[in-house]
Amino acid sequence: MNKSIYVIGLLMLFSTLNLTAQEKSNSKIDSLKNEKGQVVLEEKAILKRKVENINKVLKSKEISLEEANILKENAAKIHAINIEHKIALIDNKIDLLQRNNGKSKMVESIIDPKPGGVTAVIGFGDKDKNNNTLFGVSINDRSPKKVKYDNRTTSALILAVGLNNALIENESLDDSPYKVGGSRFFELGWEWQTRVFKNSNFLRLNYGLSFQFNGLKPKDNQYFVSNDGQTELQEFQYDLKKSKLRMDNLVFPVHFEFGPSNVKKTEQSIRYSTYKKFKFGIGGYGGFNLGTRQKLKYEIDGDKVKDKIKRDYNTPNFIYGLSTYVGFGDTTIYLKYDLNPIFKDALVEQHNISLGLRFHL
Numbered sequence: 001m002n003k004s005i006y007v008i009g010l011l012m013l014f015s016t017l018n019l020t021a022q023e024k025s026n027s028k029i030d031s032l033k034n035e036k037g038q039v040v041l042e043e044k045a046i047l048k049r050k051v052e053n054i055n056k057v058l059k060s061k062e063i064s065l066e067e068a069n070i071l072k073e074n075a076a077k078i079h080a081i082n083i084e085h086k087i088a089l090i091d092n093k094i095d096l097l098q099r100n101n102g103k104s105k106m107v108e109s110i111i112d113p114k115p116g117g118v119t120a121v122i123g124f125g126d127k128d129k130n131n132n133t134l135f136g137v138s139i140n141d142r143s144p145k146k147v148k149y150d151n152r153t154t155s156a157l158i159l160a161v162g163l164n165n166a167l168i169e170n171e172s173l174d175d176s177p178y179k180v181g182g183s184r185f186f187e188l189g190w191e192w193q194t195r196v197f198k199n200s201n202f203l204r205l206n207y208g209l210s211f212q213f214n215g216l217k218p219k220d221n222q223y224f225v226s227n228d229g230q231t232e233l234q235e236f237q238y239d240l241k242k243s244k245l246r247m248d249n250l251v252f253p254v255h256f257e258f259g260p261s262n263v264k265k266t267e268q269s270i271r272y273s274t275y276k277k278f279k280f281g282i283g284g285y286g287g288f289n290l291g292t293r294q295k296l297k298y299e300i301d302g303d304k305v306k307d308k309i310k311r312d313y314n315t316p317n318f319i320y321g322l323s324t325y326v327g328f329g330d331t332t333i334y335l336k337y338d339l340n341p342i343f344k345d346a347l348v349e350q351h352n353i354s355l356g357l358r359f360h361l
Contacts, residue, residue: 032094039086047079050267053149060199063265075267147268153194155208160187160334162356164214166342169349177233182217182244185354189253201272204257206281211290212249212319214352216342217242224294224313231314231343242297247342247352249319251287276329285336286320314343325358334358 051072058068164185165178189210196203218224222233223243236243259279261272292315296307323336338352 028097029094032090032097036087036090039090040083043079043083043086047075050075054267057265057270062199062263071267078267149268150270152198153192155190155192157361158187158189158191158208158210158358159361160356160358161185162334162354164216164352164354166216166350167337167353177219177222179217179219182215184215185356186213187211187358191253191360193257195272201261201263201274202258206255206257206283207253209250209252209287210285212251213246214249214354215244215246216352217244223296226311226313229314229345230347236296236298238298238300240296240298242295244295245292245313246295247292247315248290249287250290251285251319253283253285253323255281255283255323255325257281274329278328279332280324280326281332282324284320284322286318289315289317289319314345316340316344321352327358330360332358332360 054063054068054071054075057063058065063071162185163180164183165173165176165180167173168176187210189208191206191208194205194207195201196205218233221236221240221243223236223240224231224245225234257279258281259274260277261274262277264271264273291310292313293308293310294313296305296309298305318340319338320340321336321338323334325332325334327333334354334356336354340351342350342352
């Protein structure tokens with residue numbers, strides 16, 4: 001009698017659990033059926049936004065009506081396929097739940113993983129199919145990466161090299177006391193470029209920061225000497241193998257850049273490129289003098305001597321000037337001119353001038 005009661009009780013318990021599982025399964029199936037309708041609405045909403053973007057580009061006359069219609073047709077095909085495939089995946093999940101009474105959560109997640117999030121796979125003993133899990137955890141990021149439709153601001157490394165010299169009051173460049181070939185400059189910086197107008201890339205604003213290194217090599221065995229607030233050239237007592245003054249600056253250039261560009265449009269993005277296109281930039285810079293030093297090489301009784309003298313040599317603390325460049329693509333001819341004098345309170349003003357090549361890397 002007691003055994004019969006136990007058996008009846010167990011049967012009732014299993015029956016209750018089975019009904020509960022079935023109710024949960026039915027609830028999941030109903031939720032998935034509702035999800036099918038949501039898929040259609042979401043895809044249509046995305047398609048609508050794409051069509052609106054295409055119409056905006058068409059209105060700005062950047063593409064023809066024929067091109068706009070082709071883009072719209074391609075977008076409609078893509079989202080029709082998306083709807084078809086997503087609904088097929090949901091139908092597979094429903095079939096799976098019906099066959100397994102809602103108990104195969106692992107299989108369900110394999111059939112249709114969520115578009116975003118992180119999956120962690122724990123492996124014991126053997127590596128996974130990608131050969132990257134052994135007694136550890138492999139994490140796969142499935143988060144979708146957004147593509148920005150329009151990047152109005154880009155950035156790049158800037159490098160410039162060339163000849164350096166000085167424009168001296170009431171003297172021509174031919175009469176400069178500095179060697180033309182030996183006096184050089186080097187510039188390294190980072191530049192941001194922002195398109196000024198929304199639907200045209202003809203005018204760009206370039207801005208950033210740069211390290212400038214301006215070198216001057218005196219002629220005729222001379223070197224720089226500071227006396228009573230004046231910096232002047234004097235003849236050195238030994239034969240100089242090298243005499244060079246270098247000024248290190250940190251500046252913040254700003255240029256307006258003009259020129260045509262190539263345009264590449266897709267349904268997801270629009271990009272502008274100045275590759276192999278003419279460009280012209282004009283602007284200026286301002287910043288700080290980080291340090292000034294003089295380097296001398298000579299011999300005394302057969303012994304080689306190298307002097308590295310770090311002083312201010314009456315050079316100004318603040319640097320400012322004008323600059324321009326012109327060329328094609330990523331290589332341009334570059335000219336810059338310091339409005340501030342090289343030496344403060346000098347009897348005869350000198351202004352640093354540089355000419356070289358500028359590379360947009």
